[in-house]
Amino acid sequence: MSKNIFRISPGFEDIMPDEYKELVESGPYGKDLGVSDMGTFKELLEEHPLCAGCGLALSLRLILASLPNPEDTVIVGSTGCSALAFPQVAVHNIHSLFGNQNAVASGLKRALKLRFPDKVKDVVVIAGDGATADIGLDMVMQSWFRSESITTIMLDNEAYANTGGQESGMTQQGAVMNMAPKGKNFPKISLPEIAREAGCSYVASISPAQPKRLEKMVRRAILTAREVGPSYVQIFSPCPTNYKFKPQETVSRIKQHQKEGHYQTKEYINTAAQEYLASIEEGKKNE
């Protein structure tokens, strides 16, 4: 997995699709690009099948633009809406069985450490709330207990959106869904608190309404996972299709939830991670 892998094989230049050629020419590989540079480079191929106004698609774009080392990153995904955009992602990625993503990522990270002992290889799990907080919670928590060096990013759209709108553990209490017509009986799971208690060195909850802060948190989470221990980022990504609001209201809905206190931006960093991140961020300032 060197930066050369993103070159088109000789002889195939003429037959590759234009989108792919453009990706090779203007992708983020080997350049220090971030969210502020979006619009000048290409982070995934065009025309993903996610709905108009999808908060999850917006979060995914911002995450991909925030990766500190995209050419040496492997993304592990799971069943859900986000998996629909994964074929267009220009980073090595694996689709795992529903809920198994953290177990697959743990093995992959260990294998990469053995295969490339002198190289930095990031393994990032990107999955929805069903895969992280419900079906995969066992594997997710066990990976945190074992202190696996992986970053877990949950795209929290508060529903099983891909299968018609069932309630998930992350759905707000009382929310009425297509397939939960009586409203949810139980409160939303506090996964950031669970992550902290389960041994994550870095925990954050954020939304795509704050793109630059999201970038900072995703980068911090990945850097922490490299050197200190597991990290967890929860990103609130509302679903216009299942919650039946207009696509243009996604960001305003996030802000409304934040104002009402249903979703808060939080960051927890343990002492070891704090020291490590401070040394990196100070070094960058001095450059």
Place this chain on the structure above:
Amino acid sequence: MYVAARVDNDKCSGCKVCIFTCPDPNVIKLNKEAKIVAINEARCKGCGLCVVACPKKALNVSS
């Protein structure tokens, strides 16, 4: 009727807020020299997130 977003070049300041809020890649691109954004109308889904986010009210999706 499907309507893609359009940009009013006179109002656009090139702040890139619309690029940060677009859920689709490479639909809105920045023209660095002219300091305005350009929309790929064939690929825009017309969700209108950029219209709401634009501080200069330079974008619209209404026909």
